[in-house]
Amino acid sequence: MKKLLLVTLALALMMSLAPASFAADQIKIGALYPRSGALALLGEESWRGAEIARLVRNQNGGINGKQIVFANADGSDVAAARSEAERLIEQEKVGLIIGSYSSSRSMAATEVAARKGISYFELGAIANAITARGYKTVYRTNSTAAMFSKGQVGFIVDFMAPILGKKPQDIKVSVAHEDSDYGTSVAASFKELATKAGLQVVSIEPYAANSSDLSPVIFRLKKADPDVIVAVSYAQDAILLGRQAHEYKLNKPFLGTGGGHSLQSFQKALGDKADGIFNIDFTQYEVNTKFTPGLKEFLELYRKTFKEDPRSGHSLTNFMGANVVFDIIQNAGSFDADKIRKAAMAVDIPLGKTANGWGVKFDENGQNLRASAFITQWRKGKLLTVWPEGAAVVKPMLAK
Numbered sequence: 101m102k103k104l105l106l107v108t109l110a111l112a113l114m115m116s117l118a119p120a121s122f123a124a125d126q127i128k129i130g131a132l133y134p135r136s137g138a139l140a141l142l143g144e145e146s147w148r149g150a151e152i153a154r155l156v157r158n159q160n161g162g163i164n165g166k167q168i169v170f171a172n173a174d175g176s177d178v179a180a181a182r183s184e185a186e187r188l189i190e191q192e193k194v195g196l197i198i199g200s201y202s203s204s205r206s207m208a209a210t211e212v213a214a215r216k217g218i219s220y221f222e223l224g225a226i227a228n229a230i231t232a233r234g235y236k237t238v239y240r241t242n243s244t245a246a247m248f249s250k251g252q253v254g255f256i257v258d259f260m261a262p263i264l265g266k267k268p269q270d271i272k273v274s275v276a277h278e279d280s281d282y283g284t285s286v287a288a289s290f291k292e293l294a295t296k297a298g299l300q301v302v303s304i305e306p307y308a309a310n311s312s313d314l315s316p317v318i319f320r321l322k323k324a325d326p327d328v329i330v331a332v333s334y335a336q337d338a339i340l341l342g343r344q345a346h347e348y349k350l351n352k353p354f355l356g357t358g359g360g361h362s363l364q365s366f367q368k369a370l371g372d373k374a375d376g377i378f379n380i381d382f383t384q385y386e387v388n389t390k391f392t393p394g395l396k397e398f399l400e401l402y403r404k405t406f407k408e409d410p411r412s413g414h415s416l417t418n419f420m421g422a423n424v425v426f427d428i429i430q431n432a433g434s435f436d437a438d439k440i441r442k443a444a445m446a447v448d449i450p451l452g453k454t455a456n457g458w459g460v461k462f463d464e465n466g467q468n469l470r471a472s473a474f475i476t477q478w479r480k481g482k483l484l485t486v487w488p489e490g491a492a493v494v495k496p497m498l499a500k
Contacts, residue, residue: 134176135147146414173187180205182209200223203280224417226244240467246293247471255355256294259487277357279308318345331357354378358380358382362381378475383457393453428447
């Protein structure tokens, strides 16, 4: 009787110490995305990709036989992202969080997770600082602002300079960016890399993403008279910037930086005025499928699940990232931060072996080094991959 009592007490102690997120028949993961507010469209689109990954994995037996459950959280703004991260950890008892699309929200939420020793996998935000703070429980599967800027600079040097009949050192570039962590990080990275490449950065124009009038920015851009304009925008400000650039006859090549410039809603709002606009971003759907095994299957799953076509490549990016996270959890066998880190550092997926064409290899800061960004261009309502050559479906061209 005494032995039975001791065993019972030991089991009770083990259950009290076990994280609620690893229940007998399920694994609970926090999913923190902006699902309402100004960034809801791409936040929801990002969540959809992770949700498809969850549904497919559960259909195939889950993680080590346990079904995956998302504890969903709405990071509607920076304060909400911080408080929701606290709630997921303290009340929902999750042992790991994924998210979060927005760089400013990710900066806040990852800080909370790191302070509490909880693993956080960023699947979509690109600000460089997210994986540059030395946090051992923060990881990112997607590309950084510096990677985006490197691609933009390479495209300007290799394509735009020759087609404009100029040497790279004669090319003048202006940057118009929304002023959150996302836009500021990209603008800083671009200026640094562009200067090193010999390009002339003649002006940088920050603005609030919720602006109702960007005409002052347009007029300053016209005064700077650049050869190329790099834009860093969310959804509504990308549309406003595009409309007012056309209205005030700012007839310069635009090169977007993900965000709003990759959305179908951007093209619908601008119509044929979107034609010719370039954008660097996560992998989109008009791409050479030799580089993206599983892309066609993902598209079928998306349409079946949500009864419409994807609205941007953010869903594909989060689908890829969530699958990587699920594999890491499975190999770790628990949410223990040290075991998660060991499993994450062991991941070694070559380029071209995931549905969006990326590979996975984390550096010591938790940053995936094999996440590429491609140049796309709007052509007659479609966002076509145009650079680099191996991923392209058509060649880039300047609008007439």
